[in-house]
Amino acid sequence: MMTIPTTIYRNLLTFAFAVPFIVSSCVYHPMTTDIPLISKKGDMRIDAGVSLVPSAHATVSYGVTDKIAVQGYGSAVSDGYYFQAATGYYKNLKNHSVMELYGGLGYGYSSAFNSATGGHLKGDYQLYFTQVNFGKISSPKSNFETGFGLKTGLMHSSMTDEYYYESETPKSTFDTYEDNSFVLEPVGFIRTGGDKLKFSLKVGATWMHQFTNKDKALPYTPFNLGLGVNYRL
Numbered sequence: 001m002m003t004i005p006t007t008i009y010r011n012l013l014t015f016a017f018a019v020p021f022i023v024s025s026c027v028y029h030p031m032t033t034d035i036p037l038i039s040k041k042g043d044m045r046i047d048a049g050v051s052l053v054p055s056a057h058a059t060v061s062y063g064v065t066d067k068i069a070v071q072g073y074g075s076a077v078s079d080g081y082y083f084q085a086a087t088g089y090y091k092n093l094k095n096h097s098v099m100e101l102y103g104g105l106g107y108g109y110s111s112a113f114n115s116a117t118g119g120h121l122k123g124d125y126q127l128y129f130t131q132v133n134f135g136k137i138s139s140p141k142s143n144f145e146t147g148f149g150l151k152t153g154l155m156h157s158s159m160t161d162e163y164y165y166e167s168e169t170p171k172s173t174f175d176t177y178e179d180n181s182f183v184l185e186p187v188g189f190i191r192t193g194g195d196k197l198k199f200s201l202k203v204g205a206t207w208m209h210q211f212t213n214k215d216k217a218l219p220y221t222p223f224n225l226g227l228g229v230n231y232r233l
Contacts, residue, residue, distance in 0.1 A: 029206065039063075059071065069090050086131070087102065131149055185205065187203065201226070
């Protein structure tokens with residue numbers, strides 16, 4: 001079985017200590033959704049873990065037919081939550097390689113805090129997305145798996161400004177901003193362990209382009225790292 005060099009573990013540990021100091025309160029963060037690499041009908045992946053945002057997450061993926069798969073994902077943070085559902089097409093290629101293409105809908109609620117004004121930004125959002133995945137699954141010679149995914153989508157948000165953008169002044173009602181934004185979200189992963197149960201590591205990023213209310217930028221976290229376990233039925 002392939003092992004990961006000690007230097008990589010050391011670098012990941014250093015990053016784990018650094019991220020909590022650079023991650024700020026945000027409306028959205030890179031999601032540590034599992035890249036399941038479904039390879040056949042009846043193939044199921046259950047993935048669960050935590051990330052450095054911090055959040056707790058879980059993903060369930062299942063091969064319905066020899067071409068179609070479904071997936072559900074949920075994530076919870078101290079001041080919000082997010083969940084999504086997707087349906088996709090997969091193809092088991094040669095040399096233990098798998099390609100997947102998913103399309104789905106996500107819904108979330110979040111709250112961001114601005115220490116400069118003492119205010120909050122609260123509300124919900126919907127994400128309409130597609131995601132393409134590619135990677136290598138276990139073989140008789142190795143239980144090491146790796147791959148990457150690219151998620152793109154349109155996010156519609158409705159956020160109430162409770163003194164987030166401006167210093168606190170008396171108000172009878174708070175302003176609500178509705179925005180449409182383009183989201184680009186790459187993610188990579190490695191999994192290693194036994195034939196069924198593996199430990200997983202995911203590294204993700206988010207870039208967001210806001211089409212509306214550009215003077216009121218939506219706060220989001222650009223990087224995230226997730227650790228967890230992955231079980232294949």
